[in-house]
Amino acid sequence: MHVPDGFINAPVSVATGAVAAAAVAVSLRGARRELGGDGLGGERTAPLAGLVAAFIFAVQMLNFPVAAGTSGHLLGGALAAILVGPYTGVLCVSVVLLMQGVLFADGGLTALGVNITDMAITTTVVAYLLFRGLVKVLPRKRRSITVASFVSALVSVPAAALVFTLIYALGGTADVSTGKVLTAMVGVHVLIGIGEAAITALTVGAVIAVRPDLVYGARGLSKPLELKVAPVAVPAAPGAPRTEPAAAAAPAAASEAAEAEPKSPAPAAAPRSTKRVWLAGVAAALVCAGGISYYASASPDGLEKVAHDQGIDKQEKDHAAKDSPLADYSVKDITDARLSGGLAGVIGVGATLAVGSGVFFVVRRRRDTDPAVTDERTPERV
């Protein structure tokens, strides 16, 4: 979200402008080093960083449909940091923001410092530091690069929201309490961060499959290529007619091997992944029900509130289970609100899970025993 003019007061705008200018100055030096490479010197910086900025500008227009007509787009800070390095990343996103502000009037001119501090510097730096740390910890594989980019992009977006709230607390002009802004911003941006993380990880994965040398964050991870010639070349040498198929077979085998490598996890992962997804889902449900539910709004939810306002619920009879031990989402005889709510949530998840799985298993067993259904199903299952 681009901050407009007048949202942050003048002194804080000027201060963030100074921060942004300093960061861009540092990045200009760093980007020469990142893009220079191989003793080619700094003159590669301008065209390469310019094209990467154009890429970020374009990719922000790529719409990712979520559901029911809504769609999101990439912010690009984490992606830039991982693909081209933190300094170039800051530089490219800053240039994109500058051009959006000056040309398209998207984001205020005086808010440029705020926008750069928050969307260019924070996302890029947070994402890159986290990414580096994770890559160090995780095993040296390509998959860990994808995982690390997922996590770093996931954190970078709420981090930007946090910095925005901080700037707002220092110089916000609107009279909305900082706590409210924090909740709204971080809440919304955690959701946005999930989308950003998925897209960033997928995009980094796509680049790393084709040109792993281009991914700055994965440098030093791939081994230098070795030339393996001896075993293939010797048997092909004597017979003239056999040379051709052997020579043709070698690249074919090589390309097969190369293709098989990225492809192989997909079919192999299918049976494993269901269990993993299932476990992760249960864990997430338990965490939400047990821990986070305490922080949920205590006021009645939308429907209940409307019912209350309109007087609908006057006729509402108390639920038959109101005396049950779990009524109103809390466990009877436990006075601590947090413990009680959490426990009720956990028990609820467990019960729902048990009933759901029970129904599922019954249905499945019946389909399996039914010969007609089994016949239909077998080709699918194979």
Next chain:
Amino acid sequence: MGAGHSHKLYRHGHSPVHALPAHCKIAAVFAFVLIVVSTPREAVWAFGLYAVLLAAVTVAARLPAGFVLKRLLIEVPFVAFALLMPFVAEGPRLHVLGMSLSESGLWGAWNILAKGTLGVAASVLLAATTELRNLLLGLQRLKMPPLLVQIASFMIRYGDVITDEMRRMRIARVSRGFEARGVRHWGVLAKSAGALFIRSYERGERVHLAMVSRGYAGTVPVTDEVTADRAQWTSAAALPLAALAVCLLGWTL
């Protein structure tokens, strides 16, 4: 006008505003927006005067009002946000038309709406009267680092190329029957984004080699140095000076 040589926000003309050197205009717009932002929000009339000033510039630049107003539409998301504010802000409440509105929230909404709109209008006027290249050269004359200006100019120059590349990839996807409908299709879109990155980066490498082979050594020579004389600076300063007078009045009254 030939396509590709001027951005669609620029409107060709020969008015006195078009003729001013770019760096004078950038400095004037920047000073103007800063003054607007530091005006107290209670001085409602001051924002009216600012709007009159900008309208005067529009007339002097011979821009049709419809063009500028249409370009202001980019502000709509902020307007939605500002309209939300009276409902969520704290402080004493007012009751208007049966709705409970926060008084300070109304002031906050007004503040963002007025200052945001004036800021957007000022940048729209700048972009409509200044050619892109001059805008970048103007930034360079205002002591923005040359490397940053070069990066920005490469971004602008190749922005259309990369966007077109993305459009072609989209057409290729669509003509193969792909339609992105939900989260399940993100993989395909992300692969396109990855391919787009590789193409952009490789294009950058080729552009660099082409430039090196034509004698590029890290700087782009400026062939048409634009300098501003005193009269041009004075006429460019008219806008922020008038705004400053309004702002000072707003603080004292």
